[in-house]
Amino acid sequence: MQKKSNQFLFVKYRRFPLVLLSMLLCVFILIKCINGTEEKKEVTAVTGFNDYAxxxxxxxxxxxxxxxxxxTAHALTAQQANKKSIMGSFEKGKNSYAYTPDIVLSMEKRDSGFFQVAYLRGEEKKAMRFDMVIGSGVMGQSFLNWRKNKLYQLPITYFTAANKWSNSPGFPSGKVLIDRPITxxxxxxxxxxxxxxxGTAMEPSEFDHNRMMLGVTCEKCHGPAAKHVEFQTLHPQEKTAKYIVNPSSLSRQLQLDVCTVCHGGNIEKTKPSFQFTAGKNLADYFKIDTASIDVANNGNVDVHGNQYGLLKASKCFQLSKMTCNTCHNTHENQRNQAALFSQxxxxxxxTxxxxxxxxxxxxxxxxxxxxxxxxxxxxxxxAIAVNIEGEExxxxxxxxxxxxxxxxxxxxxFKALKKGTAQ
Ligand code: HEC
Ligand code: HEC
Ligand code: HEC
Ligand code: HEC
Ligand code: HEC
Ligand code: HEC
Ligand code: HEC
Structure with missing residues (x-):
């Protein structure tokens, strides 16, 4: 009996090969065959947890x-799940998502944390804990669940524009998918x-809970800094830094590389991704998609995640020496400041x-x-499009x-809005 009703409620991840192909929010990035060949061992010393401060x-x-x-959105883009980091509501009436009238997922606070709880006709079938939050919530948040050392994505996502819980992107619409692994x-x-x-060095399948640094933090853009901290602490009189990367002193391409590793859209790694650190040549670690220029010119612009490719296709970029930092100061939250960017x-x-x-x-x-x-x-x-209950x-x-x-x-x-005639 129990088994039968569970079959009705849950869907196995492996039954949905298509889901595999449309992995989550950053869909295209993940459509990649994992190269079956053995990883070559790095000859040079590899970067590890202890190199970070x-x-x-x-x-x-x-x-x-x-x-x-x-x-900043960078600092907040991955956090431990708690009352403060999870944006959606746990209040009765606002805390559920109905797949069908019978199958309902409810977001609940319990003694041991926050859970996504699956119900079949009002009967509880499975409770899955929110362990990690991905996304600052500018657009939305995905939630991950630890099972031993593996991470799984929870079926329900929070979608900021609607201020609602929604079915996670690429998840089936009529049943609950509970075992999609996070790559x-x-x-x-x-x-x-x-x-x-x-797993492999290139595609680890399990992670050490205690050797993780969530969010895009200082050392992602400045390189691992344990040595800088040690040196400056031991030599407080020293007013120049020796063991740290300042992107502004790098070549234009290396400055761009610091951002492109995450803002370059569909780039494919050729070495384990965390071995790339600020100041290194990205092309030694990734195959960089140059097709984006054609994409932009054909008007078929995919604006998800590929700020580098799109910018590179622009005349402003081609006829000047601009980098991302010409417009962005990533130490600050500069969202929605049209006047600042226009400067x-x-x-x-x-003008x-x-x-x-x-x-x-x-x-x-x-x-x-x-x-x-x-x-x-x-x-x-x-890529970031979700199903909201009651919307077609x-x-x-x-x-x-x-x-x-x-x-x-x-x-x-723009003109219509300024004249107040829009909508
Ligand atoms: C290649 C880098 C990259 C990968 C891989 C990636 N993301 Fe993202 N993600 C981004 C960037 C960049 C943004 C900001 C939006 C944009 O530029 O498209 C983003 C935005 C998001 C957001 C919205 C955050 C907000 O602004 O509120 C969520 C949620 C998210 N990603 C979840 C995921 C999940 C889950 C995965 C794994 C399946 C994933 N991302 C894989 C780079 C990536
Ligand atoms: C997303 C990338 C990024 C992150 C994250 C980041 N920085 Fe920076 N940082 C830069 C860039 C780029 C510059 C060079 C700015 C310029 O063009 O002068 C810089 C410059 C600096 C400088 C040089 C002096 C100055 O004021 O510009 C210091 C010090 C610094 N960062 C410290 C930090 C610390 C500490 C953190 C974490 C709390 C941090 N950065 C996080 C990208 C980043
Ligand atoms: C004990 C003090 C101390 C600590 C801790 C420290 N720094 Fe620094 N840092 C300095 C000093 C001193 C300088 C040189 C003067 C300056 O540029 O501000 C410096 C310079 C820098 C620069 C600019 C380098 C350049 O060439 O322009 C960056 C970037 C930076 N630090 C990042 C970091 C990051 C990231 C951390 C944390 C992981 C950190 N620092 C921790 C003292 C420190
Ligand atoms: C380790 C990956 C990574 C690196 C490196 C990185 N970013 Fe990001 N960036 C992200 C992700 C992920 C987001 C989406 C954050 C969110 O809203 O959850 C983001 C968001 C942003 C945003 C939007 C901020 C906002 O308030 O919504 C800007 C601007 C940005 N990045 C610029 C840069 C620049 C410039 C650099 C290089 C100096 C850089 N990033 C380096 C991953 C990265
Ligand atoms: C670092 C310098 C630089 C910055 C910053 C810059 N541009 Fe440009 N832009 C150029 C150059 C150089 C050209 C090509 C010559 C021209 O048309 O003036 C150009 C061209 C353009 C064009 C014509 C594009 C085309 O395809 O014909 C537009 C529109 C434009 N810029 C708008 C902007 C806007 C909007 C911003 C701010 C978001 C901006 N630019 C920031 C340097 C810059
Ligand atoms: C000519 C100026 C300019 C340059 C250069 C530039 N950006 Fe931006 N970027 C903007 C503006 C303007 C926004 C919109 C800010 C807002 O509305 O809050 C923006 C927004 C973003 C966002 C958030 C996107 C969103 O809609 O949520 C990301 C991510 C980003 N930039 C990354 C980058 C990266 C990476 C580079 C370098 C490859 C870069 N930018 C270069 C002007 C620029
Ligand atoms: C109402 C929309 C609008 C706004 C606001 C706007 N532009 Fe434009 N811009 C255009 C259009 C449309 C064109 C093409 C020429 C035309 O139709 O007038 C253009 C053309 C340009 C060009 C190319 C001019 C050339 O030499 O052919 C540049 C550079 C440019 N804009 C920069 C800017 C900058 C910088 C700002 C802000 C100070 C700005 N624009 C604000 C709509 C706008």
């Missing part, structure tokens, strides 16, 4: 940066370091020049406050394109 150590000497970085790839972009203890545009584009007086520009009042809604419009993500079509998150260009539709929309 942890961000808390930086606070003592770089307090301002440390504190502002804590407020190391998620952690490679949402964590600074995670030590594999089983960056105007550091190269002079008083005769060439700037185009028909579209002439119609805009206070143009210096917002260049981006017309030239870098937010577009629906093809999946809802997509909006992501800013980094293909800086002229978008007639965005211009029309």
């Amino acid at each position: 942890g961000s808390a150590k930086c606070a003592g000497c770089h307090k301002t940066i440390y504190e502002s970085h804590l407020q 190391s790839r998620c952690l490679e972009c949402h964590a600074t370091y995670a030590e594999g203890i089983a 960056k545009c105007m550091s190269c584009h002079n 008083t020049a005769a060439t700037f007086k185009t028909p579209a520009h002439n119609e805009v009042i206070a143009i210096d406050k917002n260049c981006i809604d017309c030239h870098m419009p937010a577009q629906p993500s093809k 079509f999946p809802r997509a998150s909006l992501i800013r394109t980094h293909f800086i260009s002229i978008y007639p539709d965005a211009t029309k929309k």
Whole structure:
């Protein structure tokens, strides 16, 4: 009896090969065959957990940066699950997702933590704990569950734009999928370091709970810093740093590489991902997808995760020396500051020049406050789209394109909104 009803309720991961192909939010990134060949052993000393100091150590000497970085999406992109880090509601009436009238998943706080609980006609069938949160919640959050040293994705995701629990992207719609494993790839972009203890060096399948650094923290962009901390602590008089990477002193390409490892879309690793650290040449660790330029030019722009490819296709990038840091200060949360980013545009584009007086520009009042809604419009993500209870079509998150260009539709929309005639 029990068995029969469970068959009705749950679905086995292996029965859904298609699900495998549409792995979660960052779908395309994960569509890759795992190379069956044996990993070559690294000849040079490999980077390990002990080479890292942890961000808390930086606070003592770089307090301002440390504190502002804590407020960024990077710092918050992977956390231990708790009341504060989980964004969705556990309140009755707001805490469930019905797959069918009979199959309901309910988000519940219990003595030993927060759980996703599957019910069949009101009878509890399985409770799965929220152990880890992936996503700062700008767009949404996915939740992971530890089973021994393996990580699984929970069936329900939180979708910020609707402020609702939703079916996780790529999960089946009528039944509960409870055993989708998390590949190391998620952690490679949402964590600074995670030590594999089983599987291959390239694709670890199990992780050491105690040798993980969640979130994109200082040492992801500055390299492992245990030696820097030790040296500066022992030599407090020393006012120059020896054992740390400052991206601003790297070549343009190496500066871009620091970000492209996670913002380069569908790049394929050729060595274990955590062996790439700031200051190294990314092309020695990954095959970088150059097709993105054609993608952008064909207007078939996939705005998920490939800010590097899109930017690279833009004239601004090609005819200047810009890097990501020309516009972004990643030590701070700079979300929704159109005027601040427009200042960056105007550091190269002079709004008083005769060439700037185009028909579209002439119609805009206070143009210096917002260049981006017309030239870098937010577009629906093809990868971050979820099913919301009661809605027929999946809802997509909006992501800013980094293909800086002229978008007639965005211009029309911008003008309509400014005149108050939209919607
Ligand atoms: C004991 C004090 C101390 C600690 C702890 C410390 N630093 Fe530093 N750091 C310094 C000093 C001193 C400098 C050199 C002066 C400066 O640039 O501020 C420096 C410089 C830097 C620079 C700039 C290097 C350059 O060449 O311009 C970076 C980046 C940096 N530290 C990162 C970190 C990170 C990341 C951590 C934590 C893992 C950390 N530091 C912990 C003292 C410290
Ligand atoms: C190649 C790097 C990469 C991989 C691999 C990756 N992500 Fe992401 N993820 C990103 C980036 C970058 C963003 C920010 C949105 C964007 O630019 O598309 C993001 C956004 C997200 C968000 C939304 C966060 C927010 O802003 O609220 C969630 C949730 C998420 N990812 C979960 C996952 C999960 C689960 C996996 C593993 C299946 C995964 N990601 C794999 C890079 C990656
Ligand atoms: C997403 C990448 C990223 C992260 C995360 C990051 N930094 Fe930086 N950091 C940079 C870049 C890029 C620069 C160079 C900025 C520039 O162009 O001058 C920099 C510069 C610095 C400098 C040099 C002086 C200065 O004020 O610019 C220090 C010190 C520093 N970072 C410390 C830290 C500490 C401490 C943390 C963690 C609390 C941290 N960084 C997190 C990317 C990052
Ligand atoms: C280890 C992977 C990783 C690296 C390295 C990295 N990022 Fe990110 N970045 C992410 C992920 C994941 C997100 C999505 C965070 C979220 O909302 O959960 C993100 C988000 C962002 C955002 C959006 C912030 C917001 O408030 O929504 C910006 C801007 C950004 N990254 C710029 C950079 C730049 C510039 C660099 C290089 C200096 C860089 N990133 C390096 C993984 C990375
Ligand atoms: C580091 C300098 C630099 C920055 C910063 C910069 N641009 Fe550009 N941009 C250029 C150059 C150089 C060109 C090519 C020559 C020209 O058209 O002026 C260009 C071209 C353009 C074009 C014409 C594109 C085309 O395909 O014809 C637009 C539109 C544009 N930029 C908008 C922006 C906006 C909006 C920003 C801010 C988000 C920005 N730029 C930031 C340097 C820059
Ligand atoms: C010419 C300026 C400019 C450059 C250069 C630039 N960005 Fe951005 N980026 C922006 C603007 C503007 C936004 C939108 C900020 C907002 O609305 O909060 C943005 C947003 C983002 C986001 C969040 C996307 C979203 O919609 O949630 C990420 C991630 C990001 N940038 C990464 C990068 C990376 C990585 C690079 C380098 C490859 C880069 N950016 C270079 C201007 C720039
Ligand atoms: C209302 C939408 C809108 C806004 C706001 C806007 N632009 Fe434009 N921009 C356009 C359009 C459309 C064109 C193409 C020419 C036309 O139709 O007027 C253009 C053209 C350009 C060009 C190429 C000009 C050339 O030489 O051909 C640049 C560079 C540019 N914009 C930069 C900016 C900057 C910088 C800002 C902010 C200070 C800005 N734009 C604000 C819509 C906009």
